[in-house]
Amino acid sequence: MKVGIIGCGAIANIIASRIVPEDNGIDIKYFFDKDIERAENLASFAGGVAVLDLDKMLNDVDLVLECASPSSVKLLAPKILEKGIDMIVMSIGAFMDKEFYTKIHDIAKENNAHIHLPSGAVVGLDGIKAVADFNLEEVSLTTRKSPKSLGRDMDVEEVLFEGKASEAVKEFPLNINVAATISLACNQDINVKIIVDPKVDRNVHEITAKGDFGEFKTITMNYPCSANPKTSMLAAISAIKLLKSFNETISVGL
Numbered sequence: 001m002k003v004g005i006i007g008c009g010a011i012a013n014i015i016a017s018r019i020v021p022e023d024n025g026i027d028i029k030y031f032f033d034k035d036i037e038r039a040e041n042l043a044s045f046a047g048g049v050a051v052l053d054l055d056k057m058l059n060d061v062d063l064v065l066e067c068a069s070p071s072s073v074k075l076l077a078p079k080i081l082e083k084g085i086d087m088i089v090m091s092i093g094a095f096m097d098k099e100f101y102t103k104i105h106d107i108a109k110e111n112n113a114h115i116h117l118p119s120g121a122v123v124g125l126d127g128i129k130a131v132a133d134f135n136l137e138e139v140s141l142t143t144r145k146s147p148k149s150l151g152r153d154m155d156v157e158e159v160l161f162e163g164k165a166s167e168a169v170k171e172f173p174l175n176i177n178v179a180a181t182i183s184l185a186c187n188q189d190i191n192v193k194i195i196v197d198p199k200v201d202r203n204v205h206e207i208t209a210k211g212d213f214g215e216f217k218t219i220t221m222n223y224p225c226s227a228n229p230k231t232s233m234l235a236a237i238s239a240i241k242l243l244k245s246f247n248e249t250i251s252v253g254l
Helices: 012-019 036-048 054-058 069-083 092-098 098-110 125-131 165-171 177-186 233-245
Strands: 001-008 027-032 064-068 086-089 136-145 158-164 192-197 203-211 214-222
Touching: 001 012, 001 177, 012 036, 027 054, 036 125, 054 069, 064 069, 064 158, 069 086, 069 092, 069 098, 086 092, 086 233, 092 165, 092 177, 098 214, 125 136, 125 203, 136 177, 136 233, 158 165, 165 177, 165 192, 177 203, 203 233, 214 233
Parallel strands: 001 027, 001 064, 064 086, 136 192
Antiparallel strands: 136 203, 158 192, 203 214
């Protein structure tokens, strides 16, 4: 499988560093970034090619891995999917725009392309998906992050946001992809609370789900990426596992 990457920041570097050295049938060949130097540096490490023209990548890949931003997804995904190329999208917040979601779904379906959204920085997504159509009454997310990871300078705990996921991803487009991921998994605009807490050194996500099946709660405490504290290591790791799963004979879980 030949792969092209859009966005050559922290997540892309982690993914490439784990995938490239292995003999796994995955060839990360092309690298595209608005900062061509970042693309060239990652391409040099991976033995790939940095491209200024997206078409050069699209004419020679089976899958595109997006690691850039929600705005990049909205700008570039239609062109990629129209060519029948599958995508892994990390900036899942883009899909909370219902109009865009419908548009991109239709483009992918018409061109026999598939969009894969990794589980990202949380655990328990398989359970949420399993019960989504069985009277799932309530799903909520409480996220607690350090001031550094949220780009704040403060020494007291504060609730920065409390509301729906669709609004959270607008206010924090680079910080709260998990809210979009959970919402899409359960077909609900879930309740979200974002807390900045100077006492924590990890990105903490607590999910609560209630319904006819019963109730469950998960707590994920992720170390942030050293290169980008806005991003959890688990987000990159989930994409690595998803990439590798395409070559698995037996798959476990949803």
